[in-house]
Amino acid sequence: MAWSVLCLCCCLSLALIYTSVQGHPKQHSDSDDHESHIKALNEANNEFAFRLYKSIASGAQSQNVFFSPLSVSTALAALSLGAGGETHQQLLSGLGFDTSAFTSEQIHQAFLNLLLNFNQRTGIDLNIGTAVYVNDTFKPHPEFLENLKRFYLSDGFSVDFTNTTETTNEINKYVSEKTHGKISNFIENLDPETIMYLLSYVYFKGKLI
Numbered sequence: 001m002a003w004s005v006l007c008l009c010c011c012l013s014l015a016l017i018y019t020s021v022q023g024h025p026k027q028h029s030d031s032d033d034h035e036s037h038i039k040a041l042n043e044a045n046n047e048f049a050f051r052l053y054k055s056i057a058s059g060a061q062s063q064n065v066f067f068s069p070l071s072v073s074t075a076l077a078a079l080s081l082g083a084g085g086e087t088h089q090q091l092l093s094g095l096g097f098d099t100s101a102f103t104s105e106q107i108h109q110a111f112l113n114l115l116l117n118f119n120q121r122t123g124i125d126l127n128i129g130t131a132v133y134v135n136d137t138f139k140p141h142p143e144f145l146e147n148l149k150r151f152y153l154s155d156g157f158s159v160d161f162t163n164t165t166e167t168t169n170e171i172n173k174y175v176s177e178k179t180h181g182k183i184s185n186f187i188e189n190l191d192p193e194t195i196m197y198l199l200s201y202v203y204f205k206g207k208l209i
Contacts (some may be wrong), residue, residue: 037102037106037107037109037110038110038113038114040097040098040101040102040110041107041110041111041114044073044095044096044097045069045070045073045095045096047096048069048072048073048095048096049069049070049073051096052067052069052072053065053067053069068200068202070128070202071128071200071201071202072200073095074111074115074128074130074152074200075130075198075199075200076091076094076095077091077092077095077107077108077111077152078111078130078148078151078152078154078198078200079091079198080092080104081108081144081147081148081151081152082140082141082144088104092104092107108147108151108152109151111151111152112150112151112152112153115128115129115152115153116153119153123206124204124205124206125203125204125205125206126202126203126204126205126206127178127201127202127203128200128201128202128203129152129153129154129155129178129200129201130148130152130153130154130155130198130199130200130201131154131155131156131157131174131198131199131201132145132148132154132155132156132157132196132197132198132199133157133158133159133161133167133171133196133197133198133199134156134157134158134159134195134196135158135159135160135161135194135195135196136158136159136160138195138196140196155174157170157174159171161190161191161192161193161194161195162192164190164192167190168187168188168190171186171187171190171197171199172184172185172186172187175199175201178201178203179201179203180203180205182203
């Protein structure tokens with residue numbers, strides 16, 4: 001099975017991932033457990049960001065490095081919803097999560113609260129989310145798609161990857177809409193043997209102080 005994970009970075013400062021989360025949804029605002037899970041998520045994401053930067057920078061000496069660690073961690077955490085056994089454990093441990101400290105569902109719930117918090121901020125134009133494109137010959141479990149929507153606000157689409165031109169145009173149109181036209185030609189060459197595309201997008205517009 002061919003899995004393609006794309007992390008779309010658009011004008012997002014690395015500092016964004018280090019921001020403390022405030023103004024959580026009302027249903028969790030009085031929960032100590034909720035606060036501790038958010039804190040644990042921030043710490044894991046911060047550590048993952050530095051480890052990933054170190055790995056990327058070591059292979060790109062004397063070159064500029066630009067990436068969104070939040071996009072990477074969100075996409076991989078979302079992908080873990082469809083994984084099991086050792087693969088599931090490796091995805092979460094690679095992201096720096098201690099599954100003995102809190103459950104997988106609590107990890108996904110913390111990501112949901114983080115995404116809702118970012119998307120509800122005022123004073124800036126910020127849109128973070130994911131989308132999954134599944135080949136029409138491949139039928140994922142409905143629970144996987146439902147949980148992607150529930151925890152990661154993910155849109156799901158069934159496409160024909162062998163029709164590379166049509167599917168490329170469809171994905172590029174979606175990315176262009178989500179990034180307000182800033183990225184209009186995201187995919188140029190699409191592998192017709194692709195089974196699934198999981199992409200993470202970020203659009204950020206704010207004032208420099």
